[in-house]
Amino acid sequence: MIELLTIVARYGRAAMVFGLLAGFALPQLAATLKPWLPELVAGLLFLNGFRIGASRALAGLREGISSLKTVVVLQMILPVVALLCFAGLGLLATPLAIAVILMLAAPSLTGSPNITQLMGHAPEPAFRLMILGTALMPLTVLPVLLLLPELGDAQTVLLAALRLSGTIALTVGLAFTCRHLLARDLKERMASAVDGLTIVALVVIVIGLMAALGPAFHSAPWPVAQWMLLALCLNFGLQYACFRWLMWRGGRRIAVPTSVVAGNRNFALFLIALPASTTEPLLIFLGCYQVPMYLTAVVMRPIYAKALSPPP
Template sequence: MPALWAALIALLGTVARHGRYALIAGLLAGLALPNLAMALRPWLSELVLVLLFLTAFRIGLKQATGGLADLRGSLGLALVYQLALPFGALLLLRLAGWAETAQATALLLMLAAPPVTGGPNLAILTGGPPEPAFRLLILGTALLPLTVMPLLWAAPGLGDAQAAFVAALKLLGAIWITVALAFGLRARTLPRPSARATAALDGLTAIALAVIVVGLMSALRPALAADPLRVLGWLTFALAANLGLQTLTFLIFRHKGAEAIPRAITAGNRNVALFLVALPVTGNEAFLIFLGCYQIPMYLTPILMRPLYATAKRA
């Protein structure tokens, strides 16, 4: 049994070293195995919470909270991401006369969403510290019931504010319970993890990310078969929104060194899927196609953005 356990730890460490390719495998599996994608789709909420548990367990309470200055900075950045950016985008869209388009709806909901649960894992895979991304994830989710309400009142076409508020509170409760359990178990069982144990946890979270994306791609395969040009248009839009925002944010915070990486990743990669449970507008075909396309730049972030993010470590 000890030999088997050691072999498993070594295998997970190998997965961690090549984690970005595991994400590509998940994307390809989501497109190539539609039956598996549909089978995983009902379990996406549970899988996301498993990923969050693994992430919180890997980081631990002490590293997650950081100092008071870290929390203040993260709070201010979360408000910029989830309040200033969507309102700025709404103003520009209205001035341009594009506020009623499907692309405008997708963009506004993307900017209003908190960072994606896998943000800390994406930071690890791109060579950045996961702790700033984790703080932004927790604070952004905690702020969501407050930050999403003004936007829904200003743009009632996005959906019912009360339903979104209730859904955000439920999400917040699930996340805090999951994180508390992970922190407690980490403190009792692995207070000072070795480098091998940390690498094994990174490999396990990479596998979880790959499994989750299979389910998230379930809506994209039928659309690709029916209208590939439409999907290509939405993919171009998703790439521009996600990678463009990552690049801009990284350039703004480049002077912060490696900490610019998680800030940029969380700016472009948002948990848009959470609005599926609250806003009817997200149930239409156009939004579901966007959601599927949005997973592609998200899961390709460790490869597409790695050359740019590598400059932070040399700065």
């Protein structure tokens, strides 16, 4: 089993593309997996915490102010700027505006450290941004809730965000404890096996997340194509802009993990708290948004290779 998982880790990028295709081609399997998504995401978070370990995850605490600034810019300033722009255009109540604003207000995708590692970069900065961003989400989302009453009851959203923060704290704490007790010195072979298991979890998760997209593509291909174009532009555009900015500012070491986090957000978090009347039009966008997420390790790898090359 360990050898098999090691092989999966070796071909992680191809496995993630396979997950996307399976989500399209196997709608019944996707529908079966969909109810288990919360447990699968928690399992993925546990694997991340176990693989990285407390010592490596917390080694960057001295960079806490820098990480805090990054979270505030990504999760608070960007969505408020987008909100004001849409308001100025008279489009604030449209599904397009709500999708963009919520995506920008969301914390990092749980799988961002894995995506970063698949491209050969250190996953710890992405892991720290994911933990910090999720913990601060109840605060960073407040301006959006106050300025966008179309989202519904702010108290419901905040309570859901607090529950999420608590769940992540417990899961990561358990992962750190298990790593300390069972594998304080994780050998390379076992680390590769954990990476392979993480890839399997990512593949299973994306199949479940694609449950609504396949049928929608067959029944209404043009709206799906429009949402797909928006998802691709948002995800890859944010990643490229953030990468170029950080490289220009001399942040080569954190450029890739921060850029991956900038484009890959846990937009699905809002779907568990907002009213169905608000989220129903956004389900197709959620499915489309998985495509650039799972193609990041393939599409953005040549661009991010600049961060691995020695500086001139």
